[in-house]
Amino acid sequence: MSSLARAERARLSGLLSAAGPDGPTLCEGWLTRDLVAHLVVREGRPDAAAGIRVRPLAGWTQRVQDRAAARPYGELVKSFRSGPPAFSPFNLPGVDEAANLLEYFVHAEDVRRAVPFEPEEPKAELVEALWRRVPVAARLGESRPSVSLRLTRPDGREVTVRRHDRPLVTVTGEPGELVLFLFGRGAKAAVTVEGEPEAVAELAEALPLPED
Structure with a gap:
């Protein structure tokens, strides 16, 4: 293994x-x-x-x-x-x-995260391994949204998953948080979501957005 x-x-x-x-x-x-x-x-x-x-x-x-x-x-x-x-x-x-x-x-x-939890900082090796898998998670995660996604790290690195010229929504967070968002755990993920209101609403139909 x-x-x-x-x-x-x-x-x-x-x-x-x-x-x-x-x-x-x-x-x-x-x-x-x-x-x-x-x-x-x-x-x-x-x-x-x-x-x-x-x-x-x-x-x-x-x-x-x-x-x-x-x-x-x-x-x-x-x-x-x-x-x-x-x-x-x-x-x-x-x-x-x-x-x-x-x-x-x-x-x-x-x-x-099902109980009150403190943020944890994963090891750098795990962070990079999760980042390499973000495009896969975007295509095979909990529910594939119909909008295009720009998935961005705080350091500026990003990947974009296009869906047939659909509107673009930007989701920003550390790689592990992006993975959790893409697998339907957005309510507990530390990410920000930006885009036109209609596109964000369309994304929310497929994946939970972060809690306020």
């Missing part, structure tokens, strides 16, 4: 353990037990994990996840912390870094 994905797995495991089985998360309808069950099923049950993305299979995935969530919580967290089982495709070279870094980062913040 890549060192960054491994570090985020450990961080998320620690947050889950500290929160206990009935802790809140930013994932609507999920307690911490549901979140860790999702993670364990995603890595250990390829037959059920497809329903995470494929809507017709979502019912099967939910049934498997509900059974997993009924297992002892400490056992689930330990299973996730120890990594995917030997047969899991997540053990293939390069898959962990490509598929898991954003997943673990976002879910760690789902646990951390």
Whole structure:
């Protein structure tokens, strides 16, 4: 596993353990037990994990996840912390870094920011890795907005994701905050949003905007 994905797995495991089985998360309808069950099923049950993305299979995935969530919580967290089982495709070279870094980062913040939290400054290596993935998050995040997005860091670096000549909205924040915004956690993300009112309203239909 890549060192960054491994570090985020450990961080998320620690947050889950500290929160206990009935802790809140930013994932609507999920307690911490549901979140860790999702993670364990995603890595250990390829037959059920497809329903995470494929809507017709979502019912099967939910049934498997509900059974997993009924297992002892400490056992689930330990299973996730120890990594995917030997047969899991997540053990293939390069898959962990490509598929898991954003997943673990976002879910760690789902646990951390569901309760009153203090800002944290991620390590520079993680910040740059998240920045490299911002364009992917913009295209594959929680809900793809129909507006064009200019995603800008405070230091002036930016990437633009165009959508068929749609109006442009600028979202500014540190890379981790941009990732959280693009994955639907904008209400808890430290970003600013600028653009024509109609375009900002259109963006808000797809992704939550920061809380005032």
